[in-house]
Amino acid sequence: MPMSTTISANQRLAKLLADRAPVAGHRPWPRYEIDHDAWAAVGQALGEGGGDLLSLWGEKDNVHMALRVAGEPVPCVVSVRTRTSDFPSVGRFHPPAIRLERAVRDLYDFAPLGIPDRRPWLDHGAWGVRAPLGSRPPAARRDPAAYEFLAVAGEGLHQIPVGPVHAGIIEPGHFRFTVNGETVARLEERLGYVHRGVDGLLTDTDIDPAGRVIARISGDSTVAYSFAYARAVEEALDVDPPPRAKVLRGIMAELERVANHLGDIGAICNDASFSLIHAHCGVFRERVLAATDRAFNHRLMMDRIVPGGTEDAAPGAARFLQQMIEEIEAPFAEIVQLYDSTPSLQDRTCATGVVSRALVERWAAGGHVGRASGRSFDTRRDLPYAPYKDASFEVPLLTTGDVDARVWIRIREIGQSIALLKRWLADIPGGETRVALPKFEGTREGVAMTEAFRGDVLVWVRILDGRIARCHARDASWFQWPLLEAAIENNIVADFPLCNKSFNCSYAGHDL
């Protein structure tokens, strides 16, 4: 096509959605019901770089997709009705959608027409039924190991299968390495082992039990999930939580980020056999969790954030959280200096597991994975919500895309979180921490994104007569796991733990 008649993919995407009437009662982003042709056109425009895919999920007779047109401040949701249980594949044009579509097919038996990868994803043949959220026909159990890994051909190649039970105290998943000597020619992931049926548990249920499931999607990000869920429900029901709750939510979210980043920095260094930093970071992390336990009566702050507000903090919480920060801040700075001045350690982390900017942009990879490779996106700044709306903080950005950059993003984020915490802890508003949810007849829909320590979490809800008709949660890991496969290519097998830990993707958050 000659240049003069070409319009950019994002303009085309925006045009596809312009002049459509959004579905009533969906907040705060618009939702559009579109036909199969428009859906395919949206997929194609996404594939040509017109925007970011934020999620894709199924519901009875419908498939939904959340996306953000490049350059637009507000994302949107588009929905398509399945036609004789099929829908046009987005993954055909835009690979980040492929695993999500394979999951939708496994759960609902909707066929993504034209999808290049027809293998099952979450369904390992162990459920005794097919399409557990669809028609549920009984299915014979298969050998869970029967899975067709992608073919790799070449001289001198051999395979190393790893998992699902791993060597460390970590979550289960299978990695299939094809190596030539020490060099990894291909890594292929097979996930789904911790699939607990979350989408099913979040269909046709009450608001409180759904919240307890949401809080247990990924235990390390329980605050971020509950935060996103609470905001999605509040958006749907048009509820504004009290000022005290808003600040407490921010405090909990930043404490969760600090605790996880500390654990990760230590664990990454440990995977490079530098146990000194690991030991110190372990102590810092423990200090944070001991303080959160005192302040919020739970070390991981599970079930503290609820639709309508939060559980209140213990009396004196601000004081001992401030004390904890004072206790760890200077020693942590010393450990950072140690990291920065140890060439033998950096020899392992620098130029290892590089991810290109093109890949993180295409996958819209959030968190330290995106920000270490030059993708400047942070939900707290770019889709702001309380209490970040009024807060000033920096979003660290690096471009080298290696393990070292992912360590530094975490280090700098800890600094930013501590600054936020200090400001909020000095001045927590008084008053109530919770408002009652109003009774509503009819359908309301809400969507929210929050920034978990590993990247953006999206939660979408449909509330029908005060109950959850359907709720969907998407972890940042969906768009990070595939990039780990790219990061390890041409690295040596021995550097895989290092690369893997520097990503620290969630298995539970992905498998659902």
Add this chain to the structure above:
Amino acid sequence: MRARLLLRSLFARPLTTPAPRPDAAPQPGDDPLLAELGRALEMSARKLYGRSITIREVDAGSCNGCELEIHALNNPIYDVERFGIKFAASPRHADVLLVTGPVTHNMRVALERTYAATPGPKWVVAVGDCAAGCGVFAESYATVGAVDSVVPVDLVISGCPPKPVDLLKGLLTLMEKATGKAVR
């Protein structure tokens, strides 16, 4: 920088909650619960295994919350290795399987094989409310149920997730149970 840090560590008191000898008076600042547990744990471990037990952790469907707290047992504050407890990479080297999560259908075979790969005598500890009773994931097509619906369980440590101190307490209970028990 490094020299200073190491030098300071050489002369500093350990961060670890001290494990007092039976005849030692408690120190101010000791976590009494932890110290008591540590002492009891050490004595029963010694009686049973000479000096040590080895644990293999298996996540059979957990949200990762329990894993975080099991991890904490290895940090310098709880430092379970001083009691002769250590974590192994292979079930072949393990005396105890520490199993978390509601067992998912997709993990059932892996758990069964891990159990079969563990040499006897062996003990299974179900860690967390999901492992104990399937938790919030009970009503799902994707879960088999609590850990004892797949492998025999010797001890349950509840909590969502259990705190590291609760995990220590649980391991102690197991040792007491195990000392009075013949080889399975």
